[in-house]
Amino acid sequence: MPKKILMAGNIAIAEGAILAGCQAYFGYPITPQNELLEHMAKRMPEEGRVFVQTESELAAISMLYGAAAAGCRAMTSTSSPGFSLQQEGISYMAGAELPAVLVNVMRGGPGLGNIGGAQGDYFQATKGGGHGDYRLINLAPASAQEMMDLTMLAFELADKYRNPVVLLTDGFLGQAMEPVIIRQPVTELPDKPWAITGAAGRPKNVINSFEMEPANFQPRVSLLLQKFERIKQNEVRYQGIHLDDASLVIVAYGSASRSALTALKMARQKGLRVGLLRPITLFPFPYQILADLAQKVSDFLVAELSSGQFIEDVKLAVGLDKRVELASQYGGVPLAPETILETIERMSKVTIGR
Amino acid sequence: MTLDTPELDTVLYHKPEALEDYPFHFCPGCGHGIVFRLIAEVIDELKIKERAVCVASIGCTVTSYHYFNFDGLESAHGRAPAVATAIKRCRPNLVPFTYQGDGDLAAIGTAEIVHACARGENITTIFANNAIYGMTGGQMAPTTLLGMYSTSTPGGRQPSRAGYPIRVCEMLSTLDGPAYVARVSVHNPAAVRKAKQAIKLAFRAQLANLGMSLVEVLSPCPTNWRVEPVKAMDWLVEHLLPQYPLGEYKVIPAVADLKKESRRA
Numbered sequence: 001m002p003k004k005i006l007m008a009g010n011i012a013i014a015e016g017a018i019l020a021g022c023q024a025y026f027g028y029p030i031t032p033q034n035e036l037l038e039h040m041a042k043r044m045p046e047e048g049r050v051f052v053q054t055e056s057e058l059a060a061i062s063m064l065y066g067a068a069a070a071g072c073r074a075m076t077s078t079s080s081p082g083f084s085l086q087q088e089g090i091s092y093m094a095g096a097e098l099p100a101v102l103v104n105v106m107r108g109g110p111g112l113g114n115i116g117g118a119q120g121d122y123f124q125a126t127k128g129g130g131h132g133d134y135r136l137i138n139l140a141p142a143s144a145q146e147m148m149d150l151t152m153l154a155f156e157l158a159d160k161y162r163n164p165v166v167l168l169t170d171g172f173l174g175q176a177m178e179p180v181i182i183r184q185p186v187t188e189l190p191d192k193p194w195a196i197t198g199a200a201g202r203p204k205n206v207i208n209s210f211e212m213e214p215a216n217f218q219p220r221v222s223l224l225l226q227k228f229e230r231i232k233q234n235e236v237r238y239q240g241i242h243l244d245d246a247s248l249v250i251v252a253y254g255s256a257s258r259s260a261l262t263a264l265k266m267a268r269q270k271g272l273r274v275g276l277l278r279p280i281t282l283f284p285f286p287y288q289i290l291a292d293l294a295q296k297v298s299d300f301l302v303a304e305l306s307s308g309q310f311i312e313d314v315k316l317a318v319g320l321d322k323r324v325e326l327a328s329q330y331g332g333v334p335l336a337p338e339t340i341l342e343t344i345e346r347m348s349k350v351t352i353g354r
Numbered sequence: 355m356t357l358d359t360p361e362l363d364t365v366l367y368h369k370p371e372a373l374e375d376y377p378f379h380f381c382p383g384c385g386h387g388i389v390f391r392l393i394a395e396v397i398d399e400l401k402i403k404e405r406a407v408c409v410a411s412i413g414c415t416v417t418s419y420h421y422f423n424f425d426g427l428e429s430a431h432g433r434a435p436a437v438a439t440a441i442k443r444c445r446p447n448l449v450p451f452t453y454q455g456d457g458d459l460a461a462i463g464t465a466e467i468v469h470a471c472a473r474g475e476n477i478t479t480i481f482a483n484n485a486i487y488g489m490t491g492g493q494m495a496p497t498t499l500l501g502m503y504s505t506s507t508p509g510g511r512q513p514s515r516a517g518y519p520i521r522v523c524e525m526l527s528t529l530d531g532p533a534y535v536a537r538v539s540v541h542n543p544a545a546v547r548k549a550k551q552a553i554k555l556a557f558r559a560q561l562a563n564l565g566m567s568l569v570e571v572l573s574p575c576p577t578n579w580r581v582e583p584v585k586a587m588d589w590l591v592e593h594l595l596p597q598y599p600l601g602e603y604k605v606i607p608a609v610a611d612l613k614k615e616s617r618r619a
Contacts (some may be wrong), residue, residue, distance in 0.1 A: 023444060024440065024443065024444050026440065050440075050443045050444055052439070052440075052443065052473075054436070054469075055465050055468075055469035056465055058433065058436075058466075059433070059436040059463070059465065059466055059469065062429065062430060062433035062436035062437050062466070063436045063439055063440035063443075064440070065429070065430075065433075065440070066409075066427075066429075066436065066437035066439065066440030066441045067440040067441070067443075067444045067451070067463070069427050069437070069441065070440065070441045070444040070445050070448070074440075074444075088430050089430060089433070092428070092429075092430050096427075096428065096462045097570035135425070158587075184460075196407055196425045196426075196427055196441060196448070197425070197445065197448070198404050198405045198406075198407070198424075198425060198445075198447070198448050199404055199423070199424045200405070201404075203573055204374075204422075204423060204424050204425050204426070205425050205427070205428065206419050206420075207426075207427035208410075208419070208427060208428035209427065209428060210416065210417065210428055226411075274391075303538065308552055322544070323362050
């Protein structure tokens, strides 16, 4: 049996980044991700790597841009208001095709909101968020173990596609402690011949997202769009539970999927045939998986910690003729499994009556 | 009478190796071209072309990296000091410098330059101050003089509405982090020679790991000042120099030692 260590989700992210070969970390304090920054403040210098506490999230994302441009694996972490500030740099990184990992430990919003866990940054993270035509790969862990594993995957995908990757999680998962199996460290990092390393023995490298002439810029954006299509083809990840015999499927990600799983177990004990589809990648979204499910299931229940954002993608996937209901909390309030179960029972009764 | 002419194969003056074969796109009489050439000469003389990194900013010098024959990259408006910070921290052997205008450094990027200086990052900033926004068409800059016309201060800059100009070198030299802070100008050949000395010392401070070095260069913008190129140099002397006195604002002892070394050499 591999050794398991009890750790908070935020710490699992930090250790996952170190295992993945993260060479530089930049961050600004914000709750509920502070443990991550504090852990990196201690661990990165121990490993002989770069740690900078920045003057703002703007500076953090700009340093991330610089580190990524210099060919280093690099990460920043923040929570919702800080993620909003970082949209400027994220757009530049997407435009300049720079690989890096962005952690958003979401909290209640809009505005200053509060420090409870939430999923209200779904649109911002998965649809672009900053200016211009781009997408970010979005990974949504649902346990402390996945906080570590998906952080490591985030670095791999960032380098594979030369694109920023968001680890989209929330304050509940960030703070909760769970046993984690420590993975093997990554020992070989990919070559980056395009990086800013000094023009010694090669022509100069330039990294930018600028073309004055629109007719010259459009082909660059087209290349980005082709890349996003490849990501959609190759990188969809999800977990399905009890989908084979399900007459009702809950769709949920992150900490909402944990509440959903408990609700599923309670419903099964009552003899209700409930399944769970948990997207692990939010971009690319598992549209096709859901569309295939909709061939045999007509009842879907979306559980999310936002007021109806994630449900839009589910509706897009299953079609307008399916019944898609919402069980949600927002503003930093956790979603009780009982709330989801009530909706399951109500939907099941109506289904029986039809 | 015979003219004492050099042989035709004797090179007296040449384009610096560090300068790319790429035409400057600046307006006639603009000072940026002079400053770019000085940076390139310094990089040649210090033999650091293979380690130099130009961190461009936003404004008229948005494509700075095109003019140099070494690695370079874009940065978002005002963020160049943060980008350069990360490059230096991640690859200490590289020699990154930012090239920033007054809007970029002294308005939208105030936090980034102040904190790069406060941390004493081992990077170099060349700060071109022409007291106006060039690229966007002549709006008020943080360094626009009181009473000076700009397209966003149509009756001249009034402090009651638009506040006061910022003296960047004076402000930053109060911090402990910078190793070298100086203000120079390019209004005549003597000033250009002094500007080059300051730029060279700034890069030497970085090469000696002494901390942040910043050189502010007063530079003409005839187009947006709405004066002819030659008169723009006079305008700079008459109006900018009194507000922004030239000189060295911070020289830590280790940088002073570097200066002595170069005098001996």
